[in-house]
Amino acid sequence: MEQKPKTTKSINPYTGETIKEYPYLSEDEINQKIDQSWAAFEKYSKLDPKERAAMLHKLGDVLLKNKEKFAKAITSEMGKPIKESTGEVEKCAKHCHYYADHLEEFSKPEHIEGGAKESYVIFQPLGVIYHVTPFNFPAWLIFKGVIPAIAMGNTVVNKNPSSCPQCGTLAEECFREAGFGDAFLNLIVDRNASEIVIKNKKVRGVSFTGSTKGGSAIAALAGKYCKKTVMELGGNDPFIVLKDADINFAVEQGIRARLLNGGQVCTAAKRFIVQDDVYNKFKDTLLEKLKDVKIGDPMERDTQIGPLAKRDGLHSVMDQVERSKKEGGKVLFGGEQPKDEKLKNGYYYLPTVMEVEKGNCILDEETFGPVFSLIKFNTEEDAVKLANDSDYGLAGAIFSGDEKRAQELAKQVEVGSMYINKMVESGHSLPGGGVKDSGFGREGGKFGAHEFVNIKTIFVGDGPQKK
Secondary structure, three states, rough: OOOOOOOEEEOOOOOOEEEEEEEEEOOHHHHHHHHHHHHHHHHHHHOOHHHHHHHHHHHHHHHHHOOHHHHHHHHHHHHHOOHHHHHHHHHHHHHHHHHHHHHHHHOOEEEEEOOOEEEEEEEEEEEEEEEEEOOOOOOOOHHHHHHHHOOOOOEEEEEEOOHHHHHHHHHEEEHOOOOOOHHHHEEOOOOOOOOOHOOEEEEEEEEEEOHHHHHHHHHHHHOOOEEEEEEEOOOEEEEEOOOOHHHHHHHHHHHHHHHHHOOOOOOOHHHHEEEEEHHHHHHHHHHHOHHHHHHOOOOOOOOOOOOOHHHHHHHHHHHHHHHHHHOOEEEEEEOOOOOHHHOOOOOOOOEEEOOOOOOOHHHHOOOOEEEEEEEEOHHHHHHHHHHHHOOOOOOEEEEEEOOOOOOHHHHOOOEEEEOOOOOOOOOHHHHHHOOOHHOOOOHHHHHOOOOEEEEEEEEEEOOOOOO
């Protein structure tokens, strides 16, 4: 019988070397952590929103104070360029300050006419929330989901990916320095521990960001134990370019939208759906601009693309490109690993441009790497059909000189977010999340704040009539 691994290794994807080995928690240790979180909840949930807001402001300040240390941990564990890692930590800090600034608004009761003397809803925290963070943004995707939940009075046990344990540990240190105590605890556990956590009666909700396959398994467990869930899952996001778009601008946005974090972004542009009138101009401009993209040591500030985060991720991208070629896809740029001797130990893959037709496998699957899949269309109706011809529905973008027309088309695309003349970005105030196989629930703004609360109705009747 195969034994479960007792430790996880943090491996530098640039050098292939082990950074540190971490022991997994046992079942008893996991339940002890949940008990600690529940004990913290019983006190923390009773704090006035103004007190929690002050703690969130302090947390944002702590993150900024430690941003260089945190950024180096992100880059060393998952390979993104240090400039992007620094920006990731800064974004986490802004998220803390955003919820601190709006917490009183999100917490106050809402009066609703209900045929009563008085009727309103209040927002009460649920308890301990199990938060599962993926590897691609090992800091931001902690704070993106955790901060709304913890702002509203919940406590959190967080599972960082096995490949980025140091980032989860640093996050816990920052929460502690800001005064949260056991309100945020990091769990170093393998995927087999999910049921141990979810079945615990003190865990009242589950937030998962990751693949559709992984999310489906977690959602099934959450359903088994009747736990509230938020699922932000995979994406195969359309990037639609209409004939009246500013092509140079669309290409610049497309490169950023595809190459950010080496293409390892759920909301990254993946399917480039370009109108036939401007298809060749878009393609030629894209190929020319990609020549200037710098691939290199992720610790150097001018590096634009570092290694992919994991060896199996690299192999997955390579396999997708090869299968796409067998189905008629044409490689116009890249399509291989770099030959630079300095990069030989890293999990690198060149920016790759593929020309494909409907039915090609690379249009149907999520590609977690720097691969542009180009497909042309004739009419705007064709563009919408191509965009919706996917099991996924996370986000998308449309580029056009006619904003009103673009908005009408955006309403027809089956996704959770559509951006017009702008690449997709996750933020603080706007709700983000998907439909179809891209999940359910929302993070960000008021909608994110109200995912893990009991929206309780208070109804005051007229009572007995006095004679």
